[in-house]
Amino acid sequence: MLKELQQKCSKAGLKMTGQRKVILQVLEEAEDHPSVEAVYDRAKEIDSSISIATVYRTLNLLDELDLVIRHEFQEGYSRYEVNWDHHHHLVDLETGEVVEFQNEELEKLKHKIAEELGYDLVDHRLELYGKKIKKK
């Protein structure tokens, strides 16, 4: 599915500069939820002339286009991931590892709750923070 992000960006009217291609590639290949700094470091390995300002600007654009999701896992900075499919996160408090999950029951419940409060659900955020259960 490489290049899919590029197509969406072009369609949105963004110019496909060399820097943007690199940043999009980094995001598409990421299997984690990289910080701006991490995206910057990985992008620099491909094109060392990229500046962090461009990374910030690009990520903000992608966020506005909803091509990317910005997370703030209570760390004081943002982390990003491509907005492929809808899921939630469980953060391992001991390792920082982020586990993704989906749950249909939860989706229904969210809408039901919002509706009961008199609202149309536009967006939401659910994060679980836990510790791995130790086997004996």
Add this chain to the structure above:
Amino acid sequence: MLKELQQKCSKAGLKMTGQRKVILQVLEEAEDHPSVEAVYDRAKEIDSSISIATVYRTLNLLDELDLVIRHEFQEGYSRYEVNWDHHHHLVDLETGEVVEFQNEELEKLKHKIAEELGYDLVDHRLELYGKKIKKK
């Protein structure tokens, strides 16, 4: 229930200085989820000599003691509320108003999901973002 926070702080070994009393009072009386700046402004109305550094330090202490909950509603800064009872938030995207709610079904579901992933749930975060349903 005024003064309850003060008692908990004393019990935790914190000195009850004039500044802390003022900040605790502001938090107890708040019916919203004030930012640090907002707490500072309200505190200054009671004692204009309070510095924002003290507000930051006090809120961090209260957060460590779990007497207060720190929120980061994707705004780029923190907002606080006294940790009275457990609930979640629905943020009105049009007005910024924050509606609180509780839902037993949701509590159970959270634990079930974490367990299925092999985790003990330590903490979590759920926020809904919506728009008020217009009546005709």
Add this chain to the structure above:
DNA sequence: GTAGCTGCAAACTCTTTGCAACTCT
């Protein structure tokens, strides 16, 4: 050709911290 994009460095916002003075207990 030109609107949009970039790198650089400076600026900005939110938050933390070193220090000397002060204050609860």
Add this chain to the structure above:
DNA sequence: AGAGTTGCAAAGAGTTTGCAGCTAC
């Protein structure tokens, strides 16, 4: 008395922005 707390100002982290030059379309 003494450990903890404070205000101030400076520093720190993360992020944004003005500008002159560059580039995709």
